[in-house]
Amino acid sequence: MPRSAAALRALLACTLAAPLSAQAAAPASPEWRRGSVCYEVFVRSFHDSDGDGVGDLEGLVRKLDHVNDGDPASQRDLGAGCIWLMPIARSTSYHGYDVTDYYRVDPEYGTNDDFKRLVAEAHRRGIRVIVDLVLNHMSAEHPYFRSALLDPASPYREWFHWSPTERRTRGWTAPTWHRAPGRDEYYYGLFWHGMPDLNLAHPAVKAEAERITRFWLEEMGADGFRLDAVGHFFESDDDPRNGPGVHPWLRDFAAHVRRVKPDAFTVGEVWDSIGAQRAYHPGQLDAYFAFEVSDALLDAVRTGAGGRLAAAVQRAERELGPGGWGSFQRNHDQTRTLTALGGDAARARLAASLLLTLPGIPFVYYGEEVGMTADKPDPRLRTPMHWTRAPAAGFTRGVPWEPLQPDSLTANVEAQDSDPASLLSHYRRLIHLRAAHPALGRGDFVPLEAGEGALAFLRRAEGRTVLVAADLGGRGLPGLSLRSAAGVLPEGRWTARPLLGGAARADLRAGADGALAGRVAGALKPFETLVLELSPAP
Numbered sequence: 001m002p003r004s005a006a007a008l009r010a011l012l013a014c015t016l017a018a019p020l021s022a023q024a025a026a027p028a029s030p031e032w033r034r035g036s037v038c039y040e041v042f043v044r045s046f047h048d049s050d051g052d053g054v055g056d057l058e059g060l061v062r063k064l065d066h067v068n069d070g071d072p073a074s075q076r077d078l079g080a081g082c083i084w085l086m087p088i089a090r091s092t093s094y095h096g097y098d099v100t101d102y103y104r105v106d107p108e109y110g111t112n113d114d115f116k117r118l119v120a121e122a123h124r125r126g127i128r129v130i131v132d133l134v135l136n137h138m139s140a141e142h143p144y145f146r147s148a149l150l151d152p153a154s155p156y157r158e159w160f161h162w163s164p165t166e167r168r169t170r171g172w173t174a175p176t177w178h179r180a181p182g183r184d185e186y187y188y189g190l191f192w193h194g195m196p197d198l199n200l201a202h203p204a205v206k207a208e209a210e211r212i213t214r215f216w217l218e219e220m221g222a223d224g225f226r227l228d229a230v231g232h233f234f235e236s237d238d239d240p241r242n243g244p245g246v247h248p249w250l251r252d253f254a255a256h257v258r259r260v261k262p263d264a265f266t267v268g269e270v271w272d273s274i275g276a277q278r279a280y281h282p283g284q285l286d287a288y289f290a291f292e293v294s295d296a297l298l299d300a301v302r303t304g305a306g307g308r309l310a311a312a313v314q315r316a317e318r319e320l321g322p323g324g325w326g327s328f329q330r331n332h333d334q335t336r337t338l339t340a341l342g343g344d345a346a347r348a349r350l351a352a353s354l355l356l357t358l359p360g361i362p363f364v365y366y367g368e369e370v371g372m373t374a375d376k377p378d379p380r381l382r383t384p385m386h387w388t389r390a391p392a393a394g395f396t397r398g399v400p401w402e403p404l405q406p407d408s409l410t411a412n413v414e415a416q417d418s419d420p421a422s423l424l425s426h427y428r429r430l431i432h433l434r435a436a437h438p439a440l441g442r443g444d445f446v447p448l449e450a451g452e453g454a455l456a457f458l459r460r461a462e463g464r465t466v467l468v469a470a471d472l473g474g475r476g477l478p479g480l481s482l483r484s485a486a487g488v489l490p491e492g493r494w495t496a497r498p499l500l501g502g503a504a505r506a507d508l509r510a511g512a513d514g515a516l517a518g519r520v521a522g523a524l525k526p527f528e529t530l531v532l533e534l535s536p537a538p
Contacts, residue, residue, distance in 0.1 A: 032128060033265055033286075035322055036081030037356070037431045042332060043088055043109050044096075045384045046366060048140050048396035055384065057088070057110040057118050057396070063387075064118075066413065069365075070125035070434070076417075078369060079431040082128035082265075084226050086332060088115065090248020091139060094379065094401070096132070097228065098139035098195045102212045119221040131216060135209050136217060136229040137195040145196050149180060151365050160196050161188035170239045177449065190232055190240055196285045200233050201245055205222030210256050217261045224265035225257075225479035227285065231270040240434070242276055250284035267326050267361070275314070278319040287361055290316045290325040297329065297358075297365055298340055301351045304473035310447040313358055317445055327360030329368060332382055335474035336367070338372040338411075345371060346527040349426055352472060353500075356430040357468045359445045369427040371411045380405075386412035433499060433531065439466040440531075448516070449483040458489075458516075458534075464490065467496065467506070469520060470529040477524040482508070484516040493537035496520070501530035508534070 027123060040479045043081040047059030069077040087096030090104045105115050112196050118413035122129050144156040151157075163186045177186040177195040189196045198490050216222040230250070234243030250268075257264050266285040270277050274292045292303040299305075316325045341347040348371055355362050365384055367374075374381045379402050386408045388394030392406040405411070416422035434440045443459035443466065450456035453473025459466045471477050489510040504524070508518035524530060 001062055021042065030082055031442075032263075033361050035435050036086050036128075036361070037083055037363065037434065038078070038082040038130070038326075039078065039080040040084045040086070040331065040363055040365045041529070042086045042366065042382050043425065044094060044401060044493055045382050045395075045403075047385065047387070048398065048400075051397035052108075053396050053401045054108050054177075054223050056108065056255070057105070057114040061118050061121050064121055064125055064127065068127050072435070075428055075432050078363070078364075079435055081126065081196045081435070082130060084130050084267075085132060087132040087134055089134075092140075092141050094192070095382070097134050098137070098141075098192075099134050100142050102138075103215055103299070106407055115220055116422075119223075126493040128265065130224040130226055131220075131222050133213070133216070133225040134228045135198065135200065135212075135233050137189065137191065137197045138195055140189075140194045140408075149183070153477075158202050159199055161199055163188070167238060168248065169191070169235075170237075172240065175241070185228075188235075190380050191229075199233075200249055206249070209253065211259060213253070214260050217257070217264055221529070223261075223263075224267075225462065227266065230268035230280070230285070230288070231272055231276075237473060241272065242270070242279065247279060250280065253282050254286075255279045258482045261396075273396075274315045274319050277325075278363070280326055281320055287324050287326050288320065289331075289363070290320065290327060290360060292316070293325070293358075293360065294328050294330070297327075297351060297354055298337070300455065300472055301341060302355070303349045305514075306472050310455065310457065313445055314447065317359055322359065322444065323361065326363050326365040327355055327358060328365070329355055331363070333378070334381070335376065336365070336372055336381065338371045339373045339375050343373070345423065346474070349423055350472070350529060352423070352427055352430060352529040353470060354455070356427075356434055357440055357529070357531060358457075358464075359443070364427070367411075368417055369424050370413055371407075371423045373405055373407055373411070388412055388414040416485065429500060437466060437499070437533070438462045439462065439464045439533075446484060446488055450480050453477070454480055456480060458484070464492075465476075465534040467520075467532045467534055468500070469524065469527065469532070471527055473525040474526045476526045479522065480520040480524070482518060482520065487514040488516045488537070494518075494534045495537050496532035497532055499531040499533055501528055504530055504532060506532060506534070 049058035090101035234245035236243040300309040384395040414423035443461035446458040449457040504522035
């Protein structure tokens with residue numbers, strides 16, 4: 001803690017020294033996210049360029065061709081259209097969610113200029129870059145909080161929440177009100193004593209949030225933000241979830257972002273049901289992660305029953321709107337997909353097929369595409385990426401900051417790169433297919449009756465229709481009898497052209513009421529997914 005007012009002023013001056021200037025334009029396309037896939041990256045664990053065992057921005061630049069090489073025809077890349085970087089601002093912890101300087105890249109990752117070069121290289125390949133923006137809380141080591149602790153008359157005193165007594169937070173077992181060192185009072189830090197919550201209702205805090213936002217959009221060239229812990233921005237009577245003050249705050253914040261950069265993309269973490277997320281639309285952030293759909297997807301793959309998944313997708317489309325929600329299997333806070341599925345590679349492949357053919361804006365956590373495994377605690381969910389069979393899996397020339405997973409010799413890019421049957425090749429095909437076909441990228445969602453152990457649905461957009469059918473039960477299917485509600489397709493016979501999966505013939509007819517009925521002939525292998533483009537029969 002600073003020992004003098006002069007030292008404190010010096011710390012604050014360093015924090016605020018953030019010049020603003022123009023940055024290179026992002027790839028032109030206001031609708032880039034419709035049909036695109038986002039790739040979540042933990043920079044610390046992606047690739048280390050200098051051998052210190054910690055991933056860095058230069059390492060990420062060197063591996064951008066894995067994400068998207070800029071050549072749509074190559075399909076030797078994932079073809080993702082954006083990357084989401086977990087926190088990269090200066091911090092005291094490995095994870096970065098306790099920020100000490102919002103205007104500086106963490107020195108372990110590089111410099112502000114390194115980030116600008118990353119943006120330029122990403123844009124050259126058609127990749128947008130969104131960064132984690134942590135506004136719910138900051139580090140207890142941040143100069144503003146240190147000032148508030150040092151001096152009760154500090155101008156930053158009202159930036160935080162204080163209480164003369166320890167309070168309890170509804171639904172939280174761990175302490176959330178922490179005794180201030182050397183003072184007979186408590187401060188609020190929902191997640192940890194090292195991350196005091198900000199008082200976002202205070203005008204100065206709101207103004208600083210807008211300044212930070214402008215800096216990253218204009219000076220640094222970011223294309224948008226993933227906002228951490230949005231559902232906890234405002235509390236209500238010691239209830240930390242979805243306080244009513246969050247909605248007007250987010251409307252003002254979103255309007256500010258659009259003024260600064262009209263095509264910037266914002267996606268928020270509201271870890272709650274779709275019903276609770278409905279209050280966050282419209283006019284607030286562009287999208288929110290649909291945790292309910294993620295849970296239903298993994299449940300469908302585990303159990304072989306797809307009814308809950310179809311209902312959750314319909315609910316998300318209805319309540320959050322097309323393009324208003326992010327889909328995903330697992331993220332940096334959750335057990336990885338293959339581990340959650342008991343190591344069953346066929347089910348993991350099926351989960352990827354569903355994620356990348358259903359609606360939503362798909363987010364893929366780094367390493368999922370090669371089947372990396374991981375379980376809690378959190379550092380083990382965020383271990384280094386597996387690139388090769390070499391020591392340290394090609395992640396570093398040194399000692400990795402966290403030990404690798406035991407499957408690094410098989411679950412790596414090198415081992416799967418040239419194998420057309422690998423999980424990596426499967427992800428590549430699906431992501432490129434989604435980008436190439438408007439019906440998959442931005443089409444509506446029409447569930448079909450398909451019988452026990454199967455899931456089938458239509459995606460429709462711009463006069464094109466795609467049928468997706470999957471064996472969820474793992475027993476294989478000799479064929480599928482399908483039926484829909486009325487008003488799905490124009491009357492007549494429909495033929496099918498395979499886009500993904502084995503050869504299949506379809507005998508489908510829409511009646512005068514537009515209800516589709518018929519059969520897809522041709523066996524589905526256990527856990528296989530077919531993607532068929534439908535066309536009116538001549």
